[in-house]
Amino acid sequence: MKIQGISTQTLRRLPYYLNYLVNCEADGGYISAAAVASALKLNEVQVRKDLATVCQVRGVPKKGFPVSDLIEGLRDCLGQNNVHDAILVGAGNLGRALLSYKGFEQYGLNIIAAFDIKEGEADGKKIFPLEKLPDIINRLSIKIAVITVPGDVAQQVCDILTSNGILAVWNFAPAHLTVPDGVLVQNENMASSLAVLSNHLKSRMEGSE
Amino acid sequence: MKIQGISTQTLRRLPYYLNYLVNCEADGGYISAAAVASALKLNEVQVRKDLATVCQVRGVPKKGFPVSDLIEGLRDCLGQNNVHDAILVGAGNLGRALLSYKGFEQYGLNIIAAFDIKEGEADGKKIFPLEKLPDIINRLSIKIAVITVPGDVAQQVCDILTSNGILAVWNFAPAHLTVPDGVLVQNENMASSLAVLSNHLKSRMEGSE
DNA sequence: TTCTTATCGATAACGTTTTATCAATTATAC
DNA sequence: GTATAATTGATAAAACGTTATCGATAAGAA
Numbered sequence: 304m305k306i307q308g309i310s311t312q313t314l315r316r317l318p319y320y321l322n323y324l325v326n327c328e329a330d331g332g333y334i335s336a337a338a339v340a341s342a343l344k345l346n347e348v349q350v351r352k353d354l355a356t357v358c359q360v361r362g363v364p365k366k367g368f369p370v371s372d373l374i375e376g377l378r379d380c381l382g383q384n385n386v387h388d389a390i391l392v393g394a395g396n397l398g399r400a401l402l403s404y405k406g407f408e409q410y411g412l413n414i415i416a417a418f419d420i421k422e423g424e425a426d427g428k429k430i431f432p433l434e435k436l437p438d439i440i441n442r443l444s445i446k447i448a449v450i451t452v453p454g455d456v457a458q459q460v461c462d463i464l465t466s467n468g469i470l471a472v473w474n475f476a477p478a479h480l481t482v483p484d485g486v487l488v489q490n491e492n493m494a495s496s497l498a499v500l501s502n503h504l505k506s507r508m509e510g511s512e
Numbered sequence: 513m514k515i516q517g518i519s520t521q522t523l524r525r526l527p528y529y530l531n532y533l534v535n536c537e538a539d540g541g542y543i544s545a546a547a548v549a550s551a552l553k554l555n556e557v558q559v560r561k562d563l564a565t566v567c568q569v570r571g572v573p574k575k576g577f578p579v580s581d582l583i584e585g586l587r588d589c590l591g592q593n594n595v596h597d598a599i600l601v602g603a604g605n606l607g608r609a610l611l612s613y614k615g616f617e618q619y620g621l622n623i624i625a626a627f628d629i630k631e632g633e634a635d636g637k638k639i640f641p642l643e644k645l646p647d648i649i650n651r652l653s654i655k656i657a658v659i660t661v662p663g664d665v666a667q668q669v670c671d672i673l674t675s676n677g678i679l680a681v682w683n684f685a686p687a688h689l690t691v692p693d694g695v696l697v698q699n700e701n702m703a704s705s706l707a708v709l710s711n712h713l714k715s716r717m718e719g720s721e
Numbered sequence: 722t723t724c725t726t727a728t729c730g731a732t733a734a735c736g737t738t739t740t741a742t743c744a745a746t747t748a749t750a751c
Numbered sequence: 752g753t754a755t756a757a758t759t760g761a762t763a764a765a766a767c768g769t770t771a772t773c774g775a776t777a778a779g780a781a
Contacts, residue, residue: 322687365748487713
């Protein structure tokens with residue numbers, strides 16, 4: 304059963320739907336696409352399409368969609384019903400920050416080990432030396448890795464990861480990573496977001512002067 | 513002079529160009545769009561278009577683009593030539609993590625104060641109570657705010673911010689924010705990224721079984 | 722100087738994502 | 752039971768972003 308073919312942009316909206324639906328459950332069990340759209344400032348048709356892509360829940364004319372079914376479908380699609388174990392490489396500033404952040408588990412990600420060139424400890428967790436990477440990845444059959452190393456070594460680290468079976472990389476390093484086919488890189492580039500922010504601010508400031 | 517109209521997606525690529533160019537300056541001063549494209553795994557034409565949008569640097573046939581001019585143009589466009597002061601609201605796990613992260617200044621963002629319901633201290637910086645927000649924003653004429661509060665109070669915090677003149681919000685809270693016209697919300701939604709990751713992993717695992 | 726060729730810049734084709742339109746459906750009121 | 756109105760789902764149109772094509776340009780070689 305292939306559930307293939309959900310576009311990235313749809314996927315990125317799903318957590319917003321889920322968040323909204325979970326906090327709005329009070330309304331008697333059904334909600335309309337229009338209501339969701341207006342709350343999330345999205346287009347009504349887009350909401351319907353997104354929901355249709357995700358789960359086989361049929362909407363009922365004059366009522367809307369059954370909220371709990373939607374939540375179930377979204378959770379399932381987002382993999383929040385089963386937690387994935389992950390490792391983190393690079394226990395510098397940002398790495399430690401993420402290690403201490405407790406919010407990931409809620410979304411189905413469990414960081415079970417961290418690695419760095421120099422051993423140490425962060426947030427009560429032991430930091431392993433890089434040499435132990437292959438062994439641990441294989442032994443625990445980890446598929447997800449978070450990269451928080453400096454940009455200039457990111458590719459190198461990434462190669463080690465993919466050659467040991469990592470299938471999904473969450474890359475916080477400000478660098479482009481090349482990976483084998485079938486491996487996904489999700490870039491969480493703070494610089495990119497800042498670029499958008501700054502630029503907006505700039506045109507606002509220039510516009511008003 | 514309106515520099516308006518740079519698409520979000522182009523903007524998000526700019527930091528990659530900048531990063532690459534800064535680390536590749538050795539080549540005699542010129543670089544071709546093709547070279548950049550192949551290094552960053554982008555389309556050659558796209559690179560030309562992006563660069564053309566950003567700065568008025570003309571490429572020279574048979575040579576390429578003058579690297580230092582590109583860097584200058586990119587830095588300027590990204591606002592990295594002048595640092596913006598910002599504040600952070602929500603000194604929980606993630607907030608403290610970001611406060612301790614030293615990498616933002618490099619990109620032109622300087623977090624000068626942090627706020628939370630409960631006062632305290634993090635990373636050597638004092639955390640101010642929320643009541644002080646309006647005063648500090650106005651006195652220092654801050655335009656950028658980072659939101660790292662829990663999702664259920666994010667909107668409320670956001671309202672305080674925008675009503676005091678904040679023009680750009682970098683939102684790490686897992687919630688949709690409604691803002692007045694002219695204010696930009698840049699969502700850094702970890703959940704969205706995880707959604708993409710998980711889904712990929714899921715279809716990979718199902719595909720191979 | 723002239724020729725060759727790499728590279729640009731502009732324009733056009735393509736694909737994807739978003740938005741609009743409208744007939745079909747069914748809960749609710751009368 | 753019938754009419755009404757809200758809502759869906761499908762199809763079409765529009766907007767946007769990416770990729771391909773091709774003539775123009777100038778560097779460097781002959």
